[in-house]
Amino acid sequence: MNSIEEKELILLDELKSYGTIAIAYSGGVDSTYLADCAHEMLGHDAMMVIADSPSIPREELQEAIDIATERGWNLRIIKTSEHLKDEYLQNKGDRCFHCKNELFTKMENILSEFGDIVLAHGAIEDDKGDIRPGTQAAANHCVVAPLQNAGLYKKEIRILSERRGLPTARKASFACLGSRFPTGTRIELEAMSQVEKAEAILRARGYRQYRIRHHGDLCRIEIDPLDFEKLMNERTEIVETFRNIGYRFVTLDLSGYSMGSSA
Numbered sequence: 001m002n003s004i005e006e007k008e009l010i011l012l013d014e015l016k017s018y019g020t021i022a023i024a025y026s027g028g029v030d031s032t033y034l035a036d037c038a039h040e041m042l043g044h045d046a047m048m049v050i051a052d053s054p055s056i057p058r059e060e061l062q063e064a065i066d067i068a069t070e071r072g073w074n075l076r077i078i079k080t081s082e083h084l085k086d087e088y089l090q091n092k093g094d095r096c097f098h099c100k101n102e103l104f105t106k107m108e109n110i111l112s113e114f115g116d117i118v119l120a121h122g123a124i125e126d127d128k129g130d131i132r133p134g135t136q137a138a139a140n141h142c143v144v145a146p147l148q149n150a151g152l153y154k155k156e157i158r159i160l161s162e163r164r165g166l167p168t169a170r171k172a173s174f175a176c177l178g179s180r181f182p183t184g185t186r187i188e189l190e191a192m193s194q195v196e197k198a199e200a201i202l203r204a205r206g207y208r209q210y211r212i213r214h215h216g217d218l219c220r221i222e223i224d225p226l227d228f229e230k231l232m233n234e235r236t237e238i239v240e241t242f243r244n245i246g247y248r249f250v251t252l253d254l255s256g257y258s259m260g261s262s263a
Contacts, residue, residue, distance in 0.1 A: 004156045011150040016041040018118040027064025030122035032168040051080040055176040097133035104141035119143045172209040197245045217248035225256040
């Protein structure tokens with residue numbers, strides 16, 4: 001089995017072989033590490049493409065832009081319109097497919113001017129055991145997964161990111177705001193904005209891993225169980241601010257934060 005250092009060398013060799021590459025960049029742990037490696041090997045011939053839409057919190061978008069700017073990456077911001085597509089808003093089990101399909105379609109259309117360019121995304125080895133509709137969208141558009149090809153797992157990417165001085169090395173997991181609605185519940189743009197505001201409140205208070213699950217006028221908070229006591233101490237203020245943004249009921253999920261939950 002290859003060491004993480006050997007896996008990184010395999011990754012770097014693959015990236016160099018492409019000559020030019022466009023990476024679906026989100027500012028998350030995986031795509032940020034992939035972007036840094038691509039920039040190391042290809043410089044300006046590695047383009048980081050980030051989507052700007054209501055399904056991405058403004059703070060997340062700005063952080064990703066700041067990282068790219070500070071490290072001198074070739075960044076391109078594109079507007080995606082998954083939030084205008086009924087297939088996405090219906091929020092059935094394939095929501096992620098429609099989101100990624102929109103992203104990769106826009107990348108293909110915009111980057112066609114660059115000629116022969118490889119599209120890549122940050123899928124990792126851990127993803128192979130999950131049901132991920134976005135993976136099908138990637139396959140449909142022939143988007144490569146260099147991190148997965150190198151056999152890299154999330155824990156390894158965090159270690160390698162730390163060595164590179166990337167600020168995302170210990171960043172909490174993130175998913176688009178559409179994931180905060182129970183599968184089968186239609187996504188409304190106003191409600192998506194409400195979720196974003198609620199999560200910004202938790203973030204400002206120092207919570208690291210959190211989700212707001214939207215159930216109409218009821219808000220269900222998921223946080224790390226280690227933060228339960230902190231939230232109870234701040235309960236009055238949090239309830240008041242959440243009610244000010246439109247929630248009538250504010251609850252704490254005693255199961256704690258659950259990655260990949262269908263809300």
